[in-house]
Amino acid sequence: MNKSTLNFVSLLLVVSSLTTFFSCQSDQVSHTTNKKINIVATTGMISDAVKNIVGDSAEVLSLMGPGVDPHLYKVTQSDIKKLMNADVIFYNGLHLEGKMGEILEQMSQNKPVIAVSDGLTKEQLRATSEFQGNYDPHIWFSVQLWADVVKFIGKNIAEIDKDHADFYDTNTTKHVEELNLLHSWTQKQVNIITEQQRVLITAHDAFGYFGRAYGMDVKGLQGLSTAAEYGLKDVTNLVDFITENKIKAVFVESSVSDRSIKAVIEGCKNKNHNIVIGGTLYSDAMGAANTDEGTYIGMVKYNVTTIVEALK
Ligand SMILES: [Zn+2]
Structure with a gap:
């Protein structure tokens, strides 16, 4: 490498480091004004x-x-x-x-x-x-x-x-x-369910807005908060309702224990009405991250599909 080439290289280095310096500066400026x-x-x-x-x-x-x-x-x-x-x-x-x-x-x-x-x-x-x-x-x-x-x-x-x-x-x-x-x-999906089966039974009353918006009768054992207790009478009433109306399925919730719903299924069996668990619904929490059910839209689609498949 001759001397003039060396000079050219060092000039390039200076220019490029200056460019880096200035671009860092401007980056920093934009980071402060555009701080996330x-x-x-x-x-x-x-x-x-x-x-x-x-x-x-x-x-x-x-x-x-x-x-x-x-x-x-x-x-x-x-x-x-x-x-x-x-x-x-x-x-x-x-x-x-x-x-x-x-x-x-x-x-x-x-x-x-x-x-x-x-x-x-x-x-x-x-x-x-x-x-x-x-x-x-x-x-x-x-x-x-x-x-x-x-x-x-x-x-x-x-x-x-x-x-x-x-x-x-x-x-x-x-x-x-x-x-x-x-x-x-x-709405279109819920309309597939026959009118008599448009009843959504879950552990706690999470689906009231769903029922009101899409025309389903909603019944939960525990009321609006999972902190509320439910009694034997609540179970008996629900069992009576299910057997009288020949409801096909009840649902478990991903964020609530299935103990109360199992008591209802047991009660129905004792009255010779076979009811199944229609699936697990995401009620107060979504599914795992990086899955469809881990997004709001995916969660709603999953719930609606599960409900319709079990009750139609
Ligand atoms: Zn809730």
């Missing part, structure tokens, strides 16, 4: 909605994994860390997270802590006789209501992270369109 916000959601359904809205533009963490019962869930040490680091927290509200009231209240002193159910009007909610002035918290089971919830979440994220507002708006609209299709698909 941290979003924490309590349930998998909410975090799925958030992920559909933010894509890779924000960090999204969910506290409750597959099979976790939100009614009974207590925060762990690692949850507290996640909540502390969050820029915004989304939770269901309507007392779904029955044991998290205090920690959410505490967090709301330093950051936005948003109940996604606030995106619905009182008229859209199911009032419950169970507790006065309270509403059924299982709002994700009407896909139509959930689409409104998604719009509400999208609006809030766009206000908090204004730099990406257009991106969030576009994604929200796209996801809402997917949900509208899912809503009409669900």
Whole structure:
């Protein structure tokens, strides 16, 4: 290599390191202005909605994994860390997270802590006789209501992270369109079941919104919260109803013990009515990560298919 070539090489090195230097600088600048916000959601359904809205533009963490019962869930040490680091927290509200009231209240002193159910009007909610002035918290089971919830979440994220507002708006609209299709698909599927069999019997009353939206009678042994007790009388009443109406199947829930449903099946057998477990439904938690049922749309499709196959 002669001297002039060497000089050229060193010049190239200087230029390239300068370029690297400046591009690092500009990278750093864009990182500070475009710093990803941290979003924490309590349930998998909410975090799925958030992920559909933010894509890779924000960090999204969910506290409750597959099979976790939100009614009974207590925060762990690692949850507290996640909540502390969050820029915004989304939770269901309507007392779904029955044991998290205090920690959410505490967090709301330093950051936005948003109940996604606030995106619905009182008229859209199911009032419950169970507790006065309270509403059924299982709002994700009407896909139509959930689409409104998604719009509400999208609006809030766009206000908090204004730099990406257009991106969030576009994604929200796209996801809402997917949900509208899912809503009409669900209605068509339920219509396959004969009218007499349009009864959904599960361990606890998670499917009230589903029943109201798609025209199914819904009966749960345990009421709206899994924290509620059920008695022998509840089992007897349900057994009577099932045998009188010749219902073909009952359903187990992925986040609730099947003990109560097994008592009902046993009771039916004693009255010479053979009833089967129609399958396991995802009620208050979605399926495992990286499976279809680990997404909101996949979970709804799985539930609806399971219900229709068992009762049609
Ligand atoms: Zn529930």
